[in-house]
Amino acid sequence: MDNQTLTRRATATDEDITNFLQRQPSLLEESISPTELPDTSHKRKQSDIALSGLNIGSDLRATFELERIEQGVEEDDDQVHPLRAPLVSPTSYNNIGSPTARRLLFSFHPAIKNKRFIAAFMVFATIAALGGLRRSRGGSSDDGWGWEMVGDGIWFENEESDWLEYYPDPARLPKMISTGPRRVDDSLAGMHLFTDVCVTNNIDSAKAPDVDTSIRGLIYFDKRMAKNPKRCVPCSIKAMNSRAEDKWGESSSLDSQLGHQCGMNGLHAMYASSVTDWNDCTAETENRQFMIRNKQTQTPSHAKNVHYFEEPTFLLSFKADNREGSLFETLFTYLPYWHVFRKNGYPFDNVFSKSVQGCLSHSRNWFCELTHQMGAFGYARETNWEETHATLYCFKNLYFSQQTSSDPGQVTKQIMDEFRDEIFSHFGLPRSRDRKDTIEKDRKLAMRILLYSGETWENLEKLVKEVTGKHPHVDFHIVQDLDVPIAEQARLFNSADAVVMASGDHMANSIFVPDDTIFAELSCGLLSRTSNSHFMELIAGSAITVASSSCSDSRNDAPCISCQAGHSRFAMPSASFEALVDDIVKRHSGKTSVVQDER
Helix, strand or coil: CCHHHHHCCCCCCHHHHHHHHHCCHHHHHCCCCHHHCCCCCCCCCCCCCCCCCCCCCHHHHHHHHHHHHHHCCCCCCCCCCCCCCCCCCHHHHHHCCCHHHHHHHHHCCHHHHCHHHHHHHHHHHHHHHHHCCCCCCCCCCCCCCCEEEECCEEEEECCCCCEEEEECCHHHCCCCCCEEEEECCCCCCCEEEEEEEEEEEECCCCCCCCCCCCCEEEEEECHHHCCCCCCCCCCCHHHHHHHCCCCCCCCCCCCCCCCCCCEECCEEEEEECCHHHHHHHHCCHHHHHHHHHCCCCEECCCCCEEEEECCCEEECCCCCCCHHHHHHHHHHHHHHHHHHHHHHCCCCCEEECCCCCCCCCCCCCHHHHHHHHHCCCCCCEEECCCCCCCEEEEEEEEEEECCCCCCCCCCCHHHHHHHHHHHHHHCCCCCCCCCCCCEECCCCCCEEEEEECCCCECCHHHHHHHHHCCCCCEEEEEECCCCCCHHHHHHHHHCCCEEEEECCHHHHHHHHCCCCCEEEEECCCCCCHHHCHHHHHHCCCEEECCECCCHHHCCCCCCECEECHHHCCEECCHHHHHHHHHHHHHHHCCCEECCCCCC
């Protein structure tokens, strides 16, 4: 049989069956049952042989249909042969067009004729569907927004596919026993793993609009602390700063007032035997007054419901309103781990941050955009949190990167180069980090000095006008505003051969400059952390010291500034500014980019 014959569709008609029976005499002697005859909706020429006396069974029809296919009998295109028809469920049986089609369909699928089989199949399908749902840890609820009821508990999957368990009553949360902190890598400091812990926020901390920079509280479940009446009270800031240790464990000293350990940098420790116990403990008048006096009030102050995350989660906590603080205290602590994780895989599946809502998805915060572009957390999903003071967030496995000092001691030149190459690429910066292959000694190409006065440098524009004639090959670019998207900040700093600016957290953009950039930071107080000598080595930069004392006390040939009372503003003498520019030009002499960027 050819393909054309096999694909033809046929349906038995009364006339066809009669013709077939005439070739099978033995079948005419069988008993008949008129109710077994199929009706036909097609008007065709009727045979002279009466069909009312024939009992035509399903086996005969099947034999007949197979013979018709072999013979290539033509039929109407609106009929589908039962051998090629899809198997339908019993509930859709009545929707099949004609009795003949129904009879033939079920005759070719004998299993469907067994009603017990059908019932067993439906029961099996129902059990399989329910078995696909993961069982909860014991909570229950349904709010109609994608929550999935399973037994006593409830699982749901939000838009980011973050699996969690929801408990509308903390008393129904199964018993938790906390462990940790355990170092994620014994050769590196800074990141720790906790199990079965909950996270709170300090609502007394100062907060910038739309960001939360408060230190996190960690509820640690330990029955050994049950008899301590102040177990749920976090240490004061003063005690925290003096007692916070990298290794939080038995070796840590106890706070004399509270009788428990304080925690670590960025994470205050509180103890309880359960969430209900923590609620009862914080409700005690003496404990509440202690937290108010020491500005350690936590939210939620009384947990009414709990979100428990089963998947490993990274707690991202940073100073959202300070670019430099978030870079040095958070990112540089994390970079050595990022260097390892991107090669060996990330140990966490989710990222939880209350510093900025939507940090990794849609926020335009400087730090959030930076970590998003560099792929800091691989394919980990960001977990959204509810804007409510009644929800407590708990985690089966919680990774926390401790905030450290200003010196990025664990960051090597190799790690920094890898990090900067990544952000240079993702931000599409015109000048590469390593310019060894694109620099030639050609003084004809202009060099660019990027200047920014902030709100403290008074006479910058006047000074620039006075030295422009002396250095016509220098492009003095004064930045009026650095409160712009991070991509624009990155392009500005990337275009500079030298950076001369008043001190401020905008200096964090130094990570976007090419190697061999010259820095001169001016301040009447403390300099930014970018002036750190180790950081300058990591970005292959060089710094010029500008004295912040009275210029009358400084050497005549050294740049200096004169600070006003209160050190809130300063001015720079023309001679000092000219000396500073001369020094920058001398250092940069012979080093310019062959590829002239559009500036």
